[in-house]
Amino acid sequence: MLYLEFLFLLLMLYMGSRYGGIGLGVVSGIGLVVEVFIFRMPPTSPPITVMLIILAVVTCASILEAAGGLKFMLQVAERILRKNPKNVTLIAPFVTYTMTFMLGTGHAVYSIMPIIGDVALKNGIRPERPMAAASVASQIAITASPISAAVVYYLAQLSNIQADITLVSILMVTVPSTLAGTFLMALYSVRRGKELNDDPEYQRRLKDPVWSEKILKTTATTLDEVLPSSARNAVLIFLAALLSIVAIAMLPELRTIVEGEKPIKMSVIIQMMMLAFGGVILLATKTDPRKVPEGVVFKSGMVAAIAIFGIAWMSDTYFKYALPEFKDGIIGMVTDYPWSFAFALFIVSVVVNSQAATARMMLPVGIGLGLDPALLIGIMPAVYGYFFIPNYPSDIATVNFDSSGTTKIGKWYFNHSFMSVGIIGVVSACILGYLLGQVFLT
Numbered sequence: 001m002l003y004l005e006f007l008f009l010l011l012m013l014y015m016g017s018r019y020g021g022i023g024l025g026v027v028s029g030i031g032l033v034v035e036v037f038i039f040r041m042p043p044t045s046p047p048i049t050v051m052l053i054i055l056a057v058v059t060c061a062s063i064l065e066a067a068g069g070l071k072f073m074l075q076v077a078e079r080i081l082r083k084n085p086k087n088v089t090l091i092a093p094f095v096t097y098t099m100t101f102m103l104g105t106g107h108a109v110y111s112i113m114p115i116i117g118d119v120a121l122k123n124g125i126r127p128e129r130p131m132a133a134a135s136v137a138s139q140i141a142i143t144a145s146p147i148s149a150a151v152v153y154y155l156a157q158l159s160n161i162q163a164d165i166t167l168v169s170i171l172m173v174t175v176p177s178t179l180a181g182t183f184l185m186a187l188y189s190v191r192r193g194k195e196l197n198d199d200p201e202y203q204r205r206l207k208d209p210v211w212s213e214k215i216l217k218t219t220a221t222t223l224d225e226v227l228p229s230s231a232r233n234a235v236l237i238f239l240a241a242l243l244s245i246v247a248i249a250m251l252p253e254l255r256t257i258v259e260g261e262k263p264i265k266m267s268v269i270i271q272m273m274m275l276a277f278g279g280v281i282l283l284a285t286k287t288d289p290r291k292v293p294e295g296v297v298f299k300s301g302m303v304a305a306i307a308i309f310g311i312a313w314m315s316d317t318y319f320k321y322a323l324p325e326f327k328d329g330i331i332g333m334v335t336d337y338p339w340s341f342a343f344a345l346f347i348v349s350v351v352v353n354s355q356a357a358t359a360r361m362m363l364p365v366g367i368g369l370g371l372d373p374a375l376l377i378g379i380m381p382a383v384y385g386y387f388f389i390p391n392y393p394s395d396i397a398t399v400n401f402d403s404s405g406t407t408k409i410g411k412w413y414f415n416h417s418f419m420s421v422g423i424i425g426v427v428s429a430c431i432l433g434y435l436l437g438q439v440f441l442t
Contacts, residue, residue, distance in 0.1 A: 012314065022303055022307065024353070025311065028313070029310045032310070035321075042321065043313075046312075047308060047309065053153075053267060053271060057149070059298075061103045061104065061238075062292045062293070062295050063278045063287060063289075064281055065296070066295055068231030069234035070111075072232050088123065089133065092119075092186075093134045093137035093182050095134065096109045096112060096141075097138065098141075100137075100139070100145060101141045102242065104142070105148070105301060106139045107296060108297055109135075126199070128192070131398050131401070131417075134398075139387065140181060140182060140429060144175045144179070146270075147270055147274065149359075150359045151167075155267065156267040158377065166250070167245070167246065173440055177430070178381055185424040188424055215404060230284075230287075233285060234281050237281050241273055241274065244277075245273050248273075249266055308357045312357050319361065319364065319365055323365060334369050339434060344365075353386045353392055374442045377437050378434035382430050387421075399417070
């Protein structure tokens with residue numbers, strides 16, 4: 001019966017993934033009701049902490065966007081790219097990585113993709129090379145961001161098991177490992193695919209008047225817009241928020257309000273600081289709060305929160321119910337090959353399209369199986385597996401932004417532009433992360 005119920009869980013996730021976003025959340029709600037009232041599973045608690053973190057971070061980042069801070073960041077990124085156009089394939093992935101690292105979400109990179117493609121084309125470089133790697137880098141950086149929901153959830157759960165696990169100790173593993181993965185996939189991308197002169201699809205588009213117009217005469221840029229000083233100030237305040245969070249994480253005494261009691265959890269600190277600095281940005285830049293819900297960060301963030309609400313609640317209910325039965329069979333495999341748990345993380349991520357939801361679903365399973373926290377942190381990049389099926393918004397947008405047609409979803413669906421770079425980035429990050437975890441966390 002448990003296997004049939006698991007197939008039902010996968011069916012609900014598949015049905016929801018066809019609608020994406022909010023659809024994934026509410027279809028999971030149907031699955032939850034069936035689990036509780038038909039299969040008689042006791043419901044677990046909804047993922048309140050993860051949702052509140054997402055809401056706080058998205059609120060602050062959305063105010064930053066409304067204040068013009070995101071455009072300021074894009075202009076800085078574009079200047080870097082246009083100053084080094086011949087190295088766009090190596091630089092672009094680190095640009096999108098940095099944006100995600102700062103904002104805690106990969107949904108803010110859409111505006112930079114046309115610029116990356118434009119710089120590549122103007123310099124005779126196959127756009128697929130920087131664009132595919134940049135799209136993957138924008139997602140792999142989530143496991144390195146100090147304010148991402150996935151990282152904070154790992155911190156909240158694992159610090160209860162091993163007291164010396166802090167935000168800084170997690171980042172000491174995930175930041176270098178994901179940076180290394182980003183570098184390797186950027187290096188691989190330098191020579192991938194045919195040159196533009198030899199690419200039949202690109203040459204076909206050059207002969208088409210409509211596509212030729214788009215390719216040769218359209219210039220994507222943000223540099224022609226003059227931004228007020230408040231846009232720069234918003235970014236500086238946001239950076240101060242990140243530094244404050246890291247500083248508080250490094251100094252537990254700052255979180256100890258009452259002497260003799262435990263320090264305030266970092267999940268709570270991040271919620272407080274993001275709300276507070278969002279307020280500081282709003283007041284300091286005199287931003288109109290009515291603009292905040294109109295931005296791409298707010299819309300994508302709210303959709304993510306609803307998706308996680310349904311996915312995590314439904315999945316957590318099943319796994320808490322089924323784990324005692326499955327534990328004996330699974331525990332033998334992970335005892336002999338602990339790293340194999342990375343495959344479970346990866347597969348679940350492919351299905352649910354969310355790193356935070358994957359963490360919320362699978363980390364309690366890993367803890368319940370008795371896996372070492374150092375291992376769980378080391379293989380954390382495996383929660384990003386949704387590049388495998390090219391239906392994630394950033395990947396679809398990247399394909400659409402590439403007017404040359406070199407970034408594409410292949411005839412056989414799985415032979416798409418993001419597959420090779422995704423595998424290189426995630427696998428190498430997990431291997432290095434595992435090694436760093438043994439050094440820093442054991």
